[in-house]
Amino acid sequence: MTLTMSRPRILLSAAVLFFAALRVAPAAEPDAIKAKIETCFACHGEGGVSQAPDVPSIAGQPSYFTQWQLVFFRNGSLKSELMEPVARELSNDDLRELGAYFQSLPPPPPSAEPDNAPDLTKAGAKLAVERHCNICHAEGFVGQEAAARLAGQREEVLLKALQDYKAGRRTGTGVAAMPEITFGLSEEEMAALAHYLARVPNR
Amino acid sequence: MTPISKLLIRTTLAGVAAFALGMLMDGGSAKAQGLKHYDSNTKQFWEHPPPDWFLGDETEQQKGLNVPANPPTPATEAELNNIISKIKLPPGFKMSVYASNVPTARQMAWGDKGTLFVGSWFGTGSVFAVVDRGGKKEAVTIIKGMTVPTGVAFRDGALYVVDISKIYKYENAEASLEKMPEPKVVYDDMPTYVPHGWKYLVFDKQGRLYVPFGPPCNECLPPTTVSQIRRVYPNGTAEVIALGVRNSVGGDVDPRTGDYWFSENARDWISDDLPSDKLNHITRIGQHFGYPYCHQGDLPDPVFAMGHKCSEFTPPVVNLGPHVAPLGMKFYTGNQFPAEYKNNIFIAEHGSWNRHKYNGGRIMRVTVDAKGKNAKQQVFASGWIEGDRKYLGRPNDVLVAPDGSLLVSDDWAGAIYRISYAK
Numbered sequence: 001m002t003l004t005m006s007r008p009r010i011l012l013s014a015a016v017l018f019f020a021a022l023r024v025a026p027a028a029e030p031d032a033i034k035a036k037i038e039t040c041f042a043c044h045g046e047g048g049v050s051q052a053p054d055v056p057s058i059a060g061q062p063s064y065f066t067q068w069q070l071v072f073f074r075n076g077s078l079k080s081e082l083m084e085p086v087a088r089e090l091s092n093d094d095l096r097e098l099g100a101y102f103q104s105l106p107p108p109p110p111s112a113e114p115d116n117a118p119d120l121t122k123a124g125a126k127l128a129v130e131r132h133c134n135i136c137h138a139e140g141f142v143g144q145e146a147a148a149r150l151a152g153q154r155e156e157v158l159l160k161a162l163q164d165y166k167a168g169r170r171t172g173t174g175v176a177a178m179p180e181i182t183f184g185l186s187e188e189e190m191a192a193l194a195h196y197l198a199r200v201p202n203r
Numbered sequence: 204m205t206p207i208s209k210l211l212i213r214t215t216l217a218g219v220a221a222f223a224l225g226m227l228m229d230g231g232s233a234k235a236q237g238l239k240h241y242d243s244n245t246k247q248f249w250e251h252p253p254p255d256w257f258l259g260d261e262t263e264q265q266k267g268l269n270v271p272a273n274p275p276t277p278a279t280e281a282e283l284n285n286i287i288s289k290i291k292l293p294p295g296f297k298m299s300v301y302a303s304n305v306p307t308a309r310q311m312a313w314g315d316k317g318t319l320f321v322g323s324w325f326g327t328g329s330v331f332a333v334v335d336r337g338g339k340k341e342a343v344t345i346i347k348g349m350t351v352p353t354g355v356a357f358r359d360g361a362l363y364v365v366d367i368s369k370i371y372k373y374e375n376a377e378a379s380l381e382k383m384p385e386p387k388v389v390y391d392d393m394p395t396y397v398p399h400g401w402k403y404l405v406f407d408k409q410g411r412l413y414v415p416f417g418p419p420c421n422e423c424l425p426p427t428t429v430s431q432i433r434r435v436y437p438n439g440t441a442e443v444i445a446l447g448v449r450n451s452v453g454g455d456v457d458p459r460t461g462d463y464w465f466s467e468n469a470r471d472w473i474s475d476d477l478p479s480d481k482l483n484h485i486t487r488i489g490q491h492f493g494y495p496y497c498h499q500g501d502l503p504d505p506v507f508a509m510g511h512k513c514s515e516f517t518p519p520v521v522n523l524g525p526h527v528a529p530l531g532m533k534f535y536t537g538n539q540f541p542a543e544y545k546n547n548i549f550i551a552e553h554g555s556w557n558r559h560k561y562n563g564g565r566i567m568r569v570t571v572d573a574k575g576k577n578a579k580q581q582v583f584a585s586g587w588i589e590g591d592r593k594y595l596g597r598p599n600d601v602l603v604a605p606d607g608s609l610l611v612s613d614d615w616a617g618a619i620y621r622i623s624y625a626k
Contacts, residue, residue: 067275068326071306075347077328092276092304099275132239135255135269145272171350173272173326177254180397184251 033097039086040098049108056157060107060202063099064146068173070095078170107142107202108152117195124196127189131181133197140203146173151200158194166190238266243420249396252419256398260421260472270556271594273326277304277617278596286595286616289586295541298584301610301621302333302340308612308619309353310403310531311602312362314377319602320345320362322355324401324614330355330364332380333619345383346373350397353452356404356412365414367400368393370435390414390435394428399450403531405463407456410437413444413463415451422470422495422507430494432465432485445483447491447516453531453600459546459573462486464520466529466550469498471557478502479522480529482550484575490517520571521578526555527563531600531612539607540624544568549609551598554588564588566598566611566622584611584622 040058045051048059058066072078073087090098115121128134128141136147143149150158164170166182182190241248241259253259257270278286283300290298307324308331314320319333321342330346346352346364354365362376364386370393371386373379390412394400399417406412412435418425432445432454444463454465463485469478478498493500493516495507500518503511523529532550547570554564565585571578587596596616604610608623 064272064275071275071326075327075329075344077348093279095276132253132255135258146275147272171326171328173275180252180256181254 033094033101036090036094036098037101040102043082048102048105050154050157053154053156054160055154057108057153058102059105060142061102061149062143062145062147063096063103065099065143065148066102067095067099068146070098072171107149110152110201111199115199120192120195121199122196123189124192124194127185127193128196131185131193133193136177141197141200142203149202150197152202153198155194155198158197159190162190162194163187238263243423246426248423249394249398249419249426252398256419257421257471260470262472262474264474265472265557268557268559271592273307273324273615274617275326277306278615282595283616283618286587286618287620289589289595290584291586292584292622295626296584296622296624298611298620298622301619302342303618305331305333305342305612305619306617307614308599308617309614310355310600311610311612311619312355312357312404313602313605314357314362315360316377317605318377318380319610319619320355320357320376321612321619322353322364323351324353325351328352330362334380343380345376345380351401353401354404354414356406358406358410363389363404363412365402365404367397367402368395370404370412370414390439390441392441394419394426396426396429399429401452403452403454405454405456407461407463411435413454413456413465414441415448415454415465417448417450417452418494421472422504424495424507424509432463434463442488444488445485445490445492447494447496448483449494453529453550455533455548457484457546457573458534458536462573464532464548466523466532467492467494467519468528468530469525470495470504471526473498473505474525475558475560476525479519479525480527481519482521482523482529482532482548482569482578483517484520486517486575491515492517492519520575521569521580523550523552523567523580524562526558526561527567528553528555529563529567531602533601533603533609535603535609537603537607537609540609543570546573549583549601551601551611553597553599553614554594560591561588561594564594564597566601566609587613587615 044058050057070087073083137150138144141150162182165178172178239258239261307327309322312320321331323329328349329344331342332345333340333342349366352364352366356363362373364371369388370390372389373383373386396419398419414433416429416431418430431443433441434444435441450468451465465483467481469480496511497503497513497516499522501513529550530553535544535547547568550567552563552565555561564587566583568583569580594615596613598611599614600612602610608621611620
């Protein structure tokens with residue numbers, strides 16, 4: 001830090017420090033839960049940031065979102081040969097601890113790759129506004145309560161989620177939400193939304 | 204409330220910090236959006252509502268209010284102990300936890316042999332049986348994979364479950380808790396609309412089933428198949444017994460007369476204090492209770508009155524208050540509570556979402572004669588709301604137990620409480 005730093009930069013640095021402090025605070029990890037977190041990281045990537053196209057990033061997801069998905073895997077309403085056996089071993093306390101922990105992790109950084117389809121990004125941005133994605137998923141699509149963080153999620157994961165909602169393979173937590181919104185979306189529109197949201201930088 | 208302040212309240216601390224950082228970096232460009240409006244009078248809307256269908260009549264005053272998300276896991280023992288310590292009851296009454304770990308517990312019904320059956324909400328989609336395991340009550344999942352099986356009823360050994368557009372019957376249910384039999388669909392002449400499609404089931408002495416049908420909108424001229432209460436006969440035929448009903452998710456048969464009474468949730472997006480939710484009484488077949496033309500017996504709808512006067516419709520027995528969300532209700536038929544409670548009505552108020560300071564979230568006691576006159580209401584149990592907008596729990600159904608105590612189901616805390624009385 002230099003003494004000549006401009007005022008906005010001081011504010012920014014203060015925010016970063018505040019931010020960093022918060023990141024550390026809730027991440028108390030008793031040993032039992034630590035082992036479970038390591039199991040998650042094995043597929044979802046170190047720090048919960050996925051390195052595989054078809055595996056979701058779980059870092060920075062709202063706690064309620066993570067917990068609900070685990071509830072769905074555990075009770076079999078969300079089908080996955082990989083996740084069902086894992087979720088069945090988790091207690092309600094585990095769900096709460098995992099939810100809080102993943103929420104505390106820094107969300108995935110924006111994709112380093114250049115945008116290979118800027119027109120698709122533009123179409124997706126327009127659709128996201130038209131379909132009010134921000135009402136549940138919050139400004140900047142950072143997620144809130146039971147609604148997932150979409151910003152920076154893997155493109156394939158987002159597309160599959162939309163397709164699964166549309167096909168009735170996946171249900172939401174709300175009073176009519178994702179199945180309803182996807183009903184009116186074409187395959188091209190879903191591809192555009194996924195392409196755009198995967199490129200929204202996290203904040 | 205602006206989207207920004209809503210966000211600040213609703214997101215987590217880390218999220219807020221991230222958001223604040225974003226604001227600093229992009230100069231705070233989060234734009235306020237215009238008021239939302241949907242035309243909810245179309246079949247397209249009813250069948251495939253927008254995800255935020257319940258926000259479609261937004262007003263400047265109520266803007267930003269949204270339905271709070273249920274916790275994914277039921278309350279812990281410590282959380283339930285905290286709730287118990289916060290609930291206020293009249294002298295001589297006390298509340299305890301009857302069963303914990305009943306995710307999103309909704310309507311309750313007793314089996315003949317003492318099993319308590321419990322429906323559930325979106326996200327859970329299960330029916331539970333609360334059974335005694337070594338002196339401890341335990342909720343066992345007996346049916347799963349439904350959409351929103353809120354309503355359950357029991358008669359002649361069979362469990363009945365309603366899931367939006369079908370009523371299922373499970374024969375010999377109490378002897379089949381380990382593996383429920385294949386159900387028989389006993390009634391399905393029902394629309395599949397999801398908004399306000401969740402239901403409540405009540406049998407009368409003759410075995411007729413009372414079923415409410417809510418409109419798939421906040422305020423609209425609804426499809427002619429809904430906004431009504433039907434009575435389904437054991438042979439599967441049915442009749443419409445009440446019209447002009449908005450969202451009813453509770454009712455009971457008056458032990459004094461056999462008449463059906465029901466609670467009704469009024470429309471949203473007028474203001475914090477209008478209109479009032481209602482308690483109604485059906486005294487003759489085909490009565491019209493006002494929706495969508497008239498609310499709370501005396502408030503013509505600003506748009507949907509369509510030339511009608513409130514005097515054309517059956518008024519409520521009593522207005523319960525704005526945004527209290529009255530759901531399950533029962534006449535008190537037990538012998539444990541003091542004599543003056545006999546035939547009083549207990550109503551579980553689920554509490555507000557479309558109000559700046561939440562209202563309801565408690566159990567009300569209504570004293571009223573068999574004709575619906577001289578209604579008086581008082582708070583019976585309260586304390587589930589903390590501050591302006593925080594739920595510790597949300598009561599949504601009541602049921603008189605064989606010993607005369609009163610069970611209360613809570614779909615937020617995922618628990619069932621027992622309120623008992625001793626001199």
